[in-house]
Amino acid sequence: MNFIKRPIRTTLLVLFIVAAALSGGVLWALNEHLRKVVVVEQGDPLWVTSQLQHEFLRLKESINLYGDGELTGSNVALRFDIAWSRINIMQLGAMAAFSSALPEEENPIASLEETFRSIEHAIQALQVSENSLTERAQNAKLLQDSLQPYDPRLKRFALLLAQEKSRSMYEYRSNALSLAGAIGYLLAAILLLTTAFCGFLVLDLRESRATTLKLEDLANRASAASAAKDRFMSAISHELRTPLTSIRGAIGILINTFDAMPAAQAKKVIAIAERNSERLLTLVNDILDAQQVMEGKVKLRLELIDLSHIIWAAVEDCQAYADQMHVTYKVEIQDEPLMVEADKDRISQVICNLLSNAAKFSNSGDEVTVRAFKSGNLVKVEVEDHGVGIAEEEHESIFTRFHQINPGETGPNKSSGLGLNISKELIEMHGGNISFSSSLATGAIFRFSLTAKG
Known part of the structure; x- marks a missing residue:
């Protein structure tokens, strides 16, 4: 009897492995689509673009206030540097890959960076010149004229990014639905094969059932821990990115313009880096405290x-x-x-x-x-x-x-x-x-x- 069961068991096992391999292939394809969506979500192109628009408008506002005599040139230069750092973020990592999918004429980032380079000297000159109110107004108007065309372009760019993100999500849903049918058939086949195979192995599996249950529990815990880690890393990466970007921008300004930078401006840039370093330290301390609390490692000394x-x-x-x-x-x-x-x-x-x-x-x-x-x-x-x-x-x-x-x-x-x-x-x-x-x-x-x- 065993010599009959053995080839049947082997055949069922081979069929099971084939079905599992096909399921793995389908799940791998589905995971690739999901990974692309995760990249889009973690990069959050709409949030990054809104931050650029926000800093761009604040720069224009500071230029207007400079022209009215209400702000110094140093304030305008600081807003200029922050806006430029936002442009740099748009050209890095997942954000750059996402925006590159748009037509070149619809992507104003490269053109905006070139405009920033062309007015950089004029912006820096505001810090050392003591112009009359009329001259300040003229300088402000020239700068505003250079930046004015980008208001509608940035709005259009944000709209296109939103459409591109919606398109990516639509493609993911479509692919997921098309793969769902295949997964259903494969899972049904695996279920039938497993049922038949388990009929032959029921006596053998009786002794190992407890071990199998333990392994399943460990797998579920590992999956839950992995999901929690992903959520944690996604949330904290957003929190750490802002101070790190500011510190990096401040250091870059010092490196590139230190020789020609007035002492007061250098001190202000260093102060920005120091303030964000302190904030970064606070974030890390909060993370460590939260981790200790979650792991039950906090011991009260009552x-x-x-x-x-x-x-x-x-x-x-x-x-x-x-x-x-x-x-x-x-x-x-x-x-x-x-x-x-x-x-x-x-x-x-x-x-x-x-x-x-x-x-x-x-x-x-x-x-x-x-x-x-x-x-x-x-x-x-x-x-x-x-x-x-x-x-x-x-x-x-x-x-x-x-x-x-x-x-x-x-x-x-x-x-x-x-x-x-x-x-x-x-x-x-x-x-x-x-x-x-x-x-x-x-x-x-x-x-x-x-x-x-x-």
Whole structure:
């Protein structure tokens, strides 16, 4: 009987391998189409183009303000350098490959770069000349005339990129649908072959079933870990790209124009690089903290502390940042010890995060109030600002990783999107609760509570 089963089993196994190989080929083809879509999504051509348009308009606005005598030539040069760095991004990596699919006459990037090269000398000259208001207006008009033709071209370019992205997505969907039928037939064949083959192997597989289940579980975990890693890398690459681009641009400016650059301008360029280096360090620290929290590696060193002392120290630590944002802190602490059992460094980290967020999204001249008081068996802390507030549709995701209230902004309002998530995790590790209340344009109140001791 075994000599009959053996050739049948071998035949079924060969058929199974052939079907699996064909399935692998189909899945490989599908994966290639998916990879192209992922490249398009990660490159995000529409976002990159919108950033170029944004910086281009800010450059034109700064030129107008220079012509009116409201801005210095150095400010115009800085906006010029930032806009140029955006042009460089458009010519790199996946973005360049994506835009190259458009007709040459519809791609204004090369022409815009040539125009920037032609007016670079005039832009740099604005920093060292002391022209009259009439001369400033004339210079501004000449520069505006050079840039004016690109307004409609950039809008047209963005529209074409959107169409090209839609076309790529349509092609992917069409190919996926065409391959789906083949995958269905192959999977059905594999299922039938597997059923027949398992009929012969049922006794052999009985002993190895537990091992197979374990391997499947490990495969699912590996797949989930890989997907989580991809999401993490995609999100953080966007966060790290902006400061790295700014640092690289600043260093490039120093290398190319250091000999002819005035000391004041060189200092300003170096300050830009330093500020973005600090932001990059903050991002890395946030990532490391978030990773430790996710892996459960954060160990709390609990001790009995007076929360009022921690609050005062946090306010002092954040004062320099508040001064930079032209915001003041007001402290209202109940006149009695606010004793809790907590890790003072981690609680200080939470308070500093709430204070810096409040200052970041407040208007210049605003006051941020931090309160601490005992309520029943809880010690409660509140940080209130009167800034931009949080739209209702963002309330549910405010504590999620990488969520940003204004993700399109740059400069001091840009963040990793990890601070509030880390704060929530740390407070909950202390057995406390964190929440907020806010609406758009009315400010926000973030609050947390810990169990009082003593």
